[in-house]
Amino acid sequence: MTRTALALALLATPAAADVNIYTTRQPELISPVLEAFTEETGIGVNLAFVEDGLPERLRAEGARSPADLVMVVDIANLAQIVETGAIQPVQSDVLEAAVPEALRDPEGLWFALTTRARVVYASRERVADGEVTTYEALADPEWQGRVCTRSGTHNYNLALLSGMIAHHGEEYARDWAAGLKDNLARRPQGNDRAQVRAIWAGECDISLGNTYYMGQMLADPEQQDWANAVRIIYPEFEEGGTHVNISGIAMTQAAPNREEALQLMEYLVSPEAQAIYAEVNNEFPVLEGAELSDLVASWGSFTPDDVSLAELADHRGAALRIMEEVDFDG
Structure with missing residues (x-):
């Protein structure tokens, strides 16, 4: 392939879209793992902190929502978001293998990322x-x-x-x-x-x-x-x-960048991401065998319900x- 042809081929290849996230978590708590994802994949992440009223916002935006994913803490918050009808099921062998059955929705509507x-x-x-x-x-x-x-x-x-x-x-x-x-x-x-x-x-x-x-x-x-x-x-x-309770993630029905969003979801349950996410937040990984921070390990072990x-x-x-x-x- 000539240099001109290669340049034209690169121009014709669409760049990966950014992933847009609505989250109730403080940005500084999740930015390190999202930055690691961008460094590894080249896919950018746009984070919107929504302190209150996230279910109402998703309802109001409907199919026009720019959000691909939502990241929240507590099973009740996840359930309230699912009740809006704004979440779509995700089928992923990677997610199902990494997240224990008790820590994900039976229909794939949400997945835990860490536990507390x-x-x-x-x-x-x-x-x-x-x-x-x-x-x-x-x-x-x-x-x-x-x-x-x-x-x-x-x-x-x-x-x-x-x-x-x-x-x-x-x-x-x-x-x-x-x-x-x-x-x-x-x-x-x-x-x-x-x-x-x-x-x-x-x-x-x-x-x-x-x-x-x-x-x-x-x-x-x-x-x-x-x-x-x-x-x-x-x-x-x-x-x-x-x-135990969780921090978790779900994909919106609107999800304009579904492929990239799924890539991020699967990255977040990788050993590397689980170690980063858990250490920054002093939480426990959901992935079996993922490394605990020294501080969290010092608190001892337990058997989850x-x-x-x-x-x-x-x-x-x-x-x-x-x-x-x-x-x-x-």
């Missing part, structure tokens, strides 16, 4: 080793006046209560929520880090929180004392495992109703 455990943060001074082993025990009278947590209607706590429903049924879950409320040291308030601060300040002895907040606190000089005042405990459901996240999403409405019936935040 809902743990107990326990005072190093006032809670002995082995004193907390199950979620069910958090409603026992021995913890009266010793528990702190954020709002019971927050998605993280609703997902945990959904797990309780999955294991024991709604009646048991209602009694458990009422018992946990009776054990609160103060009215639910603040975020997960605020609960650890309350333990450090002596207001309570244990709290519920997600694992990655430990990494965030240790990275903040003003919060390091809070983090060092507690240790992470991985409770389990009786005859179950430790409750085997209830599927799709089932937890189905129980969310009942969990919200229970929290309102027991007036958990009142």
